[in-house]
Amino acid sequence: MNFDFDTETEAFRQHLRSFAQTHLAPHYLADGRAGEFHAGLREELAQLGLFGLLIPEELGGQGASKTVSGVVCEEIARADFNAGWLITNALLVSDIINTHGTDEQRKRWLPAIAAGEQIPAIGLTEPGHGTDAGALEMKAERDGDGWRLTGEKTSISLGMHSDVALVFARTGGPGAKGISGFYVPLTAKEVSRAPFRDIGGRPIGRAAIHFDGLYVPQEDMLGEEGKGFTSVMQGFDYSRALIALLCIGAGQASIDEALEYATQRHAFGQPIGKFQGVAFPLVEYATHLRAARLLSYEVLWRVDNGMPHTMEGAMVKWWVPRLAVDAAHEALLTFGQLGYSEEFPHSQRMRDMMGMEIGDGTAQVSKIVVARQLLGREFAP
């Protein structure tokens, strides 16, 4: 049993923390208010190789482990939750392409992601099908050697900013086995997009995307026909740990700031940390976050070691985003009237992280996944 990162990973983690505090944290609130990332952010993250972490070195990436990708998400989100979310999107899509794409597709698509030139969106959700994505309706109809995509995707992170998306559409009969994945341009004239007005995650630019008969050649179908749904669900088993670590990074930042404040702020002639009513909730969140962190890294350790991780991924998905939102809320209250101001990061962190209670699967569906493993499908909801 060993709870430490290896020396190289620990050095990288410390380097990232210092980079993120210096270069990202100062922009977090302003970018959130502006609803867009400041100029140069993408290039800085790309220079550090963060978009290409999971991409093989010969294709311009780092060939890093899933555990290292979790370290990146945690440390970046500690300074700027939304920058961490941007990286997570690149990690999820590049991992799906790397795992399920052909050699030719990997060579064609992955270098641009590694270089930060293209951060793909992922388009699964539709107006009528979110949790029930296996019933999605977007049509992919045969047209000569390719396909024509018609239908609407909604709630797509980076939908306003990405030039490309991994989109899932129905190529066959009903159910998950009739779904295939396509890597498509969002700049084509047959594609139109409309932004959401979100309470958080604003630089991410969530959007509805309409496809009006977009032609996609056969070579842009990802992997095999009818295997699209499986590929994205396997990807989610992994990305759920990244989402948890994004939330742990940001939630822990709020708790750390509140602990510091509790030593500085005086009331009734003593530091407020001397009051159990202030100290104990912070202690409780510090404990829960630490436990959640261990389970999140266990998921990634399992992925790296080729072990089953669907249940553990679902466990952190239902547990951690809400835990971290509540932790930031407690930190906000510790700051008293100051915490209620947008000059402090806690309310923005809460709003940004709340999206992760829904995106990539809600707590309810995640608990169903866990229940199926613990009780067996026959006895689970």
Ligand SMILES: Cc1cc2nc3c(=O)[nH]c(=O)nc-3n(C[C@H](O)[C@H](O)[C@H](O)COP(=O)(O)OP(=O)(O)OC[C@H]3O[C@@H](n4cnc5c(N)ncnc54)[C@H](O)[C@@H]3O)c2cc1C
């Ligand atoms: C910030 C954010 C980012 C997102 N990014 C993306 C993205 O990049 N790409 C993408 O494709 N999608 C994205 N989504 C969409 C997200 O994956 C869906 O919103 C999610 O899967 C839930 O679907 P829904 O909103 O349609 O809710 P519904 O499926 O309509 O569910 C509504 C409510 O009913 C509950 N419910 C549904 N079915 C069950 C059940 N069987 N048992 C118990 N409760 C149930 C749900 O938990 C929820 O509380 C994003 C969402 C958010 C909020």
